[in-house]
Amino acid sequence: MDQTLSEFGNVFVFFLLGVVFVAGGYLTARMLRPSRPNPVKTSTYECGEEAVGSAWVKFNIRFYVVALIFIIFDVEVVFLFPWATVFRQLGSFALVEALVFAGILILGLVYAWVKGDLDWVRPTPSVPKMPEMPASKSTSQRD
Amino acid sequence: MGNSLNAWSDALAGFQPAGLPLGLLIIAAIPLVFIALYALTYGVYGERKISAFMQDRLGPMEVGKWGILQTLADILKLLQKEDIVPTSADKFLFVIGPGVLFVGSFLAFAVLPFSPAFIGANLNVGLFFAIGIVALEVVGILAAGWGSNNKWSLYGAVRSVAQIVSYEIPAAIALLCGAMMAGTLDMQQINILQSGTYGFAHFFLFQSPIAWLPFLIYFIASLAEVNRAPFDIPEAESELVAGYFTEYSGMKFAVIFLAEYGSMFMVSAIISIVFLGGWNSPLPNIGPIALNDMTTGPVWGAFWIISKGFFFIFVQMWLRWTLPRLRVDQLMYVCWKVLTPFAFVSFVLTAIWEIYVP
Numbered sequence: 163m164d165q166t167l168s169e170f171g172n173v174f175v176f177f178l179l180g181v182v183f184v185a186g187g188y189l190t191a192r193m194l195r196p197s198r199p200n201p202v203k204t205s206t207y208e209c210g211e212e213a214v215g216s217a218w219v220k221f222n223i224r225f226y227v228v229a230l231i232f233i234i235f236d237v238e239v240v241f242l243f244p245w246a247t248v249f250r251q252l253g254s255f256a257l258v259e260a261l262v263f264a265g266i267l268i269l270g271l272v273y274a275w276v277k278g279d280l281d282w283v284r285p286t287p288s289v290p291k292m293p294e295m296p297a298s299k300s301t302s303q304r305d
Numbered sequence: 306m307g308n309s310l311n312a313w314s315d316a317l318a319g320f321q322p323a324g325l326p327l328g329l330l331i332i333a334a335i336p337l338v339f340i341a342l343y344a345l346t347y348g349v350y351g352e353r354k355i356s357a358f359m360q361d362r363l364g365p366m367e368v369g370k371w372g373i374l375q376t377l378a379d380i381l382k383l384l385q386k387e388d389i390v391p392t393s394a395d396k397f398l399f400v401i402g403p404g405v406l407f408v409g410s411f412l413a414f415a416v417l418p419f420s421p422a423f424i425g426a427n428l429n430v431g432l433f434f435a436i437g438i439v440a441l442e443v444v445g446i447l448a449a450g451w452g453s454n455n456k457w458s459l460y461g462a463v464r465s466v467a468q469i470v471s472y473e474i475p476a477a478i479a480l481l482c483g484a485m486m487a488g489t490l491d492m493q494q495i496n497i498l499q500s501g502t503y504g505f506a507h508f509f510l511f512q513s514p515i516a517w518l519p520f521l522i523y524f525i526a527s528l529a530e531v532n533r534a535p536f537d538i539p540e541a542e543s544e545l546v547a548g549y550f551t552e553y554s555g556m557k558f559a560v561i562f563l564a565e566y567g568s569m570f571m572v573s574a575i576i577s578i579v580f581l582g583g584w585n586s587p588l589p590n591i592g593p594i595a596l597n598d599m600t601t602g603p604v605w606g607a608f609w610i611i612s613k614g615f616f617f618i619f620v621q622m623w624l625r626w627t628l629p630r631l632r633v634d635q636l637m638y639v640c641w642k643v644l645t646p647f648a649f650v651s652f653v654l655t656a657i658w659e660i661y662v663p
Contacts, residue, residue, distance in 0.1 A: 172332070172426035173434075176415040179333045180408040184560055188400075191556035194384050204392045206455050207551060216393065217459045218451070225467050228637070232470045235645075239477040242652075243433050246485040250659060257656055268649060271641075280641045282634030 227279050231271075238267050332425055336414040340567045347615060348566035349376045352622050359626045386555040391454065394552065398452025402445050403553065403560040409441030410567035417574050418492045420584050420606030431492035432484055435575055436477055439530065442568065443469055446539075449561070450549035461548025465532060465539030468636060472529035472536075475644035479523035482655040483509060483579035486516065496583040504589035504597050508582040513658050518651040520580045522644055524617075527572035529640070531565065534625035541630060573617035577610060584610045 206213040242260065249256055274280055350365070350373065357364025365372030390399060413435045415425035428434050443466050450462020486509045487495045501507035510516050529536035540548035550561050577583055584606030588596040600609075631639065 169426045169428050173412065173415045173428070176333045176336075176412055176425055177408060179337060180411040181404070183337060183411075184404040184407050187556050187560060191384050191386075191388065195555060196385075196387050198387065199389070201392070204389060206391050206393050206453075207546070208456065209546075213393070213455075217454045217456045221459075221463060225463055228467050228471055231641075232474065235474045236477070239474070239481060242481055243484060243490065246481055247489055249485065249656065250488055254660065257660055260656065261653065264649065264652065271645065275642065280637065282637045 344566040388555040395452040398448040402449030406445030406564040410564040422603040453552040471640040472526040475648040476526035478648035479519035482519035499582040505587040535628040573614040577613035
């Protein structure tokens with residue numbers, strides 16, 4: 163029976179050791195620390211005020227657009243890494259192919275750029291107009 | 306890629322807990338001890354002292370000579386602190402969040418070659434694995450931020466995830482340039498390709514005039530990936546209290562801290578491996594004085610890669626007190642409209658250089 167692990171087996175040993183380390187840390191702390199919770203202590207921190215509602219709310223759609231653009235480029239990079247190891251043997255033809263592949267995705271980046279999806283919500287300082295107060299009315303009220 | 310999948314399934318098939326060799330556990334324990342020691346000494350104490358000297362202060366001075374035992378006192382304090390789990394939090398996500406963060410950061414250490422004789426797992430896709438496994442931290446951050454059910458935590462987590470995910474693109478393309486120069490993804494092999502009697506002249510950074518571009522791009526992007534200044538808006542204390550770890554205390558906080566310092570060393574080590582020769586000595590042989598041969602070997606290798614890593618961590622700390630924090634829109638601008646196009650330019654130039662200029 164082969165007793166040695168493959169290289170990914172070594173990674174698994176690292177994984178086990180990491181989990182054991184974190185669990186051991188939690189356990190040691192649990193044996194040493196006091197535990198005296200009370201409702202005020204375990205309430206959600208909101209700068210000393212009582213928490214208003216829950217934090218589990220709908221979130222700005224911009225973050226999802228960023229995630230989408232990221233996935234496209236990340237998949238591209240995944241495909242380019244194997245190519246990077248052999249492109250010198252493959253020569254000019256593979257280079258042109260890789261450039262076309264990257265070029266199509268760069269077009270996608272240009273599209274997102276032109277559409278304004280890469281701009282974060284820009285602060286447009288707009289001073290709200292004060293409703294004009296009829297001067298005569300206010301003076302009459304004061305009387 | 307097929308090879309690695311085969312190896313993975315073989316590993317699972319041949320895995321027997323009873324037959325786990327003790328030697329492997331020791332090999333895995335060395336990086337763990339290293340992270341703990343480095344985070345305690347250089348990470349916390351060093352950062353506080355360096356910050357203090359840059360601001361013309363003394364820093365910690367009370368505990369021990371020159372405050373050298375300050376971190377030990379901090380750890381003892383963190384161990385005894387009450388662990389508060391908010392009533393409204395999602396307990397499961399709240400507890401596993403720091404664990405996922407730490408394990409993600411620690412797994413990347415498995416493929417770091419600490420010396421010619423020492424590497425945890427010599428994967429043939431080492432570089433790719435390191436880039437991929439760091440993304441696991443995103444899951445930990447999101448779990449911690451969402452699980453806390455705290456507005457500060459959620460904002461910090463979502464900002465952090467958007468930032469890490471965005472900057473991963475220029476970082477990965479910059480490392481792709483390094484992989485193209487090496488022609489392999491094997492971390493030890495990348496180091497071996499950069500060794501030679503002329504020392505630093507063999508490093509990829511000095512091998513082509515284009516290598517400077519991916520080097521700088523990766524350095525800037527790596528700052529954002531580990532949430533360091535000037536890209537530290539996820540933890541901007543003036544607006545978000547502490548970001549995604551606002552609700553954490555005691556040991557869970559310590560684990561998050563350890564994971565952050567672990568990632569800092571990890572990105573610094575990757576940049577030194579891919580562009581600055583990793584465990585190779587930068588000293589050249591000058592005529593009869595064989596400086597390079599004298600400073601090459603398993604122990605010297607560990608010395609060189611750790612000092613290169615520590616140098617980049619020093620630069621990270623230095624930048625923290627030099628540059629102001631970026632706004633969210635500026636952050637996205639720098640990533641998508643500056644770094645990504647330049648990363649593609651460096652990708653095309655490196656490809657042309659490697660094929661047509663031998």
